[in-house]
Amino acid sequence: MSTIKIxxxxxxxxxxxxxxxxxxxxxxxxxxxxxxxxxENRLWLPVSVYxxxxxxxxxxxxxxxxxxxxxxxxxDKKAQVKSLGSLVLYEVNQGQVPLGECVDExxxxxGIKTSDIDAVLLTHLDCDHANxxxxxxxxxxxxxxxxxxxxxxxxxxxxxYNKDWWSMVELDAVEWNDDKGPFGKSYDLLGDGSIQLVNIxxxxxxxxxxxxxxxxxxxxxxxxxxxxxxxxxxxxxxSGIAADKEAxxxxxxxxREQSLDPMCVESLANHDPDIxxxxxxx
Numbered sequence: 635m636s637t638i639k640i641x642x643x644x645x646x647x648x649x650x651x652x653x654x655x656x657x658x659x660x661x662x663x664x665x666x667x668x669x670x671x672x673x674e675n676r677l678w679l680p681v682s683v684y685x686x687x688x689x690x691x692x693x694x695x696x697x698x699x700x701x702x703x704x705x706x707x708x709x710d711k712k713a714q715v716k717s718l719g720s721l722v723l724y725e726v727n728q729g730q731v732p733l734g735e736c737v738d739e740x741x742x743x744x745g746i747k748t749s750d751i752d753a754v755l756l757t758h759l760d761c762d763h764a765n766x767x768x769x770x771x772x773x774x775x776x777x778x779x780x781x782x783x784x785x786x787x788x789x790x791x792x793x794x795y796n797k798d799w800w801s802m803v804e805l806d807a808v809e810w811n812d813d814k815g816p817f818g819k820s821y822d823l824l825g826d827g828s829i830q831l832v833n834i835x836x837x838x839x840x841x842x843x844x845x846x847x848x849x850x851x852x853x854x855x856x857x858x859x860x861x862x863x864x865x866x867x868x869x870x871x872x873s874g875i876a877a878d879k880e881a882x883x884x885x886x887x888x889x890r891e892q893s894l895d896p897m898c899v900e901s902l903a904n905h906d907p908d909i910x911x912x913x914x915x916x
Contacts, residue, residue: 638828638846638916639687640854642902642909643740644680645698646731646880648762652677653906654726655862657874659883666874667726679905681729683737684856685744686846690824691752694773695844695856696904697766699731700799701762707733708751718761719796729762738769748772753823755831756805758841759786763798763904770816771802777823779833780807782840785877814845816888817881833888837873848916855901857889863906867893872904 651668652675653661668676684695702717704710709730715721734740738748753774756764759782767776783805786795810833814820819833821842829843834857843857860882862865867890876882893901900914 636689638689639916640846640856640914641685641687641700642912642914643683643685643737643743644735644911645683645737645740645766646681646704646729646735648681649676649678649728649904650726651675651874653874655679655873656866656871658752659872659879660871661874663875669725675748675838678905679862679907680909682902682904682906682909683766684844685741685842686829688824688829688846690828692746692750693823693829694737694751694754694770696757696763696858697754697770698737699729699762700766700768701736701739703729703765704731704770707731707735717765719798721795722793723761723796727762732886736769739768739771749774755778755823755829755844756782756800757844757856757904758782758838759795759800759840760794760859761799763858767800767803773803776800776803777806777808777831779820779821779831779840779842779902781819781833781835782838783807785839786863803836807835815843816884834858834885836860836876836878836880836885838877841885845892846916851897852899852916853895853897854899854914854916855892856891856904857901858904860885860889861903863903863908864893864901866903 686693753775810819815832821831823829
């Protein structure tokens with residue numbers, strides 16, 4: 635197999651209560667939302683996406699924010715509320731995308747058209763992962779776990795998810811076809827084990843990590859919101875927003891196991907403030 639390159643890109647930032655990423659086992663959704671906490675205590679965290687240059691195609695992991703969130707490249711409350719379709723979500727997480735940092739803008743700077751993308755891999759359907767689908771609507775395929783589509787469709791999750799974020803594309807809701815990961819549920823994207831979508835539920839039912847594996851067994855783990863930083867798996871800190879805390883803890887233990895594997899080249903959370911944009915080669 636030829637070299638695989640993974641481009642770690644930041645598509646703006648998100649501002650949240652510290653309890654949302656690092657609230658721990660006893661945090662509840664109200665506390666994690668930060669609605670009743672001082673604004674000055676909030677954290678600005680990066681919103682990452684990943685471009686995988688693979689011998690068998692180009693694969694984009696998540697989409698980050700849409701340009702409509704931040705039309706002039708600066709924080710814009712009115713535009714964000716309209717883009718998200720929710721004042722509640724705005725209260726929970728503010729976002730901004732400097733000009734040139736939307737995913738399609740960064741791809742264009744690399745000489746890549748959105749129509750060149752063979753598949754967009756949506757780790758889950760939260761706003762900071764799926765709101766930017768409008769930017770890459772010309773991609774060839776949009777892969778999401780069927781478990782996540784079912785989870786997003788629940789009446790209890792209407793505040794969290796907005797179908798308008800993905801209404802302009804046809805989602806390919808896949809059922810698990812392999813048995814990797816903490817719950818024995820995964821999807822072998824290419825049929826050769828080189829890109830594995832591994833179910834790590836807890837934060838959301840259909841959340842998956844993307845494990846990119848080289849021919850020699852070395853791998854990179856992109857664990858999305860399975861944890862919010864390296865300290866999440868190092869200290870086993872669960873996040874404040876969880877559909878199932880016990881599942882989240884089991885998933886986090888698996889992320890730790892994978893991250894400590896000698897064959898693991900890098901293990902990356904989507905919102906880790908210590909991670910800078912860079913390129914990984916396998």
